[in-house]
Amino acid sequence: MSVDAVTYQKTIEQIIRENESRIGSRDTGELGKDDFLNLLVTSLRYQDPLNPTDDKEFIAQMAQFSALEQMQNLNTSFTATKAYSLLGKSIVAYVKDHSTGEVTEVAGDVTSVTYSGGKYYVVVRGREVPVEDIIEVTEGTYSSWSNLAQFTGLIGSLVNGIVYNPLDGDMIKVSGTVRSLQRGIYEDYAVLDGVSVEIAGLNTAIKTTDVEYVRNRLITAHENGEYIDIVIRDSSTGKRVPVTAKIASLEFDDRGGIKAVLNEIHVPLDSITNIRKPSEGNGGGNGTGAPGGTDDGPPQAGGNGADAVDDSEGTPADGQDGDGDGN
Numbered sequence: 001m002s003v004d005a006v007t008y009q010k011t012i013e014q015i016i017r018e019n020e021s022r023i024g025s026r027d028t029g030e031l032g033k034d035d036f037l038n039l040l041v042t043s044l045r046y047q048d049p050l051n052p053t054d055d056k057e058f059i060a061q062m063a064q065f066s067a068l069e070q071m072q073n074l075n076t077s078f079t080a081t082k083a084y085s086l087l088g089k090s091i092v093a094y095v096k097d098h099s100t101g102e103v104t105e106v107a108g109d110v111t112s113v114t115y116s117g118g119k120y121y122v123v124v125r126g127r128e129v130p131v132e133d134i135i136e137v138t139e140g141t142y143s144s145w146s147n148l149a150q151f152t153g154l155i156g157s158l159v160n161g162i163v164y165n166p167l168d169g170d171m172i173k174v175s176g177t178v179r180s181l182q183r184g185i186y187e188d189y190a191v192l193d194g195v196s197v198e199i200a201g202l203n204t205a206i207k208t209t210d211v212e213y214v215r216n217r218l219i220t221a222h223e224n225g226e227y228i229d230i231v232i233r234d235s236s237t238g239k240r241v242p243v244t245a246k247i248a249s250l251e252f253d254d255r256g257g258i259k260a261v262l263n264e265i266h267v268p269l270d271s272i273t274n275i276r277k278p279s280e281g282n283g284g285g286n287g288t289g290a291p292g293g294t295d296d297g298p299p300q301a302g303g304n305g306a307d308a309v310d311d312s313e314g315t316p317a318d319g320q321d322g323d324g325d326g327n
Helices: 012-018 020-024 033-045 055-085 148-154 211-224 282-286 298-310 316-324
Strands: 090-096 103-116 119-124 127-130 134-138 158-164 171-182 189-193 195-202 227-233 240-252 258-263 265-268 274-276
Touching: 033 055, 055 103, 055 119, 090 119, 090 127, 103 127, 148 171, 158 189, 158 240, 158 265, 171 195, 171 240, 171 265, 189 258, 195 211, 211 227, 211 240, 211 258, 240 265
Parallel strands: none
Antiparallel strands: 090 103, 090 134, 103 119, 119 127, 158 171, 158 274, 171 189, 189 265, 195 227, 195 258, 227 240, 240 258
16 A cells, blocks of 8 residues: 555644535534534544544544533523513514525514424424524513512411502402412402402402392302302492402491401502501401401401501501400
């Protein structure tokens, strides 16, 4: 065999130059770690056996390969963090169709994140958008500005808040025990139990004045533990507000009035004006807040809720004394 046939040794730089046209057609537009490894192996395969690659040069190339791999792993981790931080955000991106070369604009709220082919995508209106194609990020249409985690200390507390009618702006002050927090479209809510109210009627599309029908509908919802749409009334102001809740206890008086203790009523977090932790001797207050109540735990806190409504203008100390006396 002629020595001239093996004396020509390609360098990595020469191989890269010879493959520039092929590399230019890649979707990523850049060399990956697999390409680097293939180049290294190709270089070793075509080396001159009489003058092989120096071991120091080989070690240096391997070090470069390791550094490239770590950089790409770091970039993948960064892209993942960026993608997940976009959940709920509104984005604008220009996405290129590689089959036609056409570029289209995609805009909307990010609903999920997917990972495919070593790349992260955000899903907007059912379409996968590469993170690197995003050019603008704003607050999502349905995102809430508050962080619910900062309000977790409210759970189990007795609070005063306000429910309102979005149609006419009427407001009614309510009080109860916070059982949970709920994120909403435009505002976040504290979900209250043991809220004493006066019911004005049902909140249905078809208005009815049939007292017996309203009575039976309320009793059925109470006995079955169902959510029901009702209208509550503030007897002192005459204002009425529609709410959705479960009825913990129900009482009808001789004059046709309907009093109830509601559970799972949503009160805007921004409307909460007073916060009290239940006292250790709270057991005495469980009697009157939920007349004729069920065996559920949350309604028993209704007595405290009723006191808080009546004494909302007073001091927290008065409310606590009322609970301890069993009012």
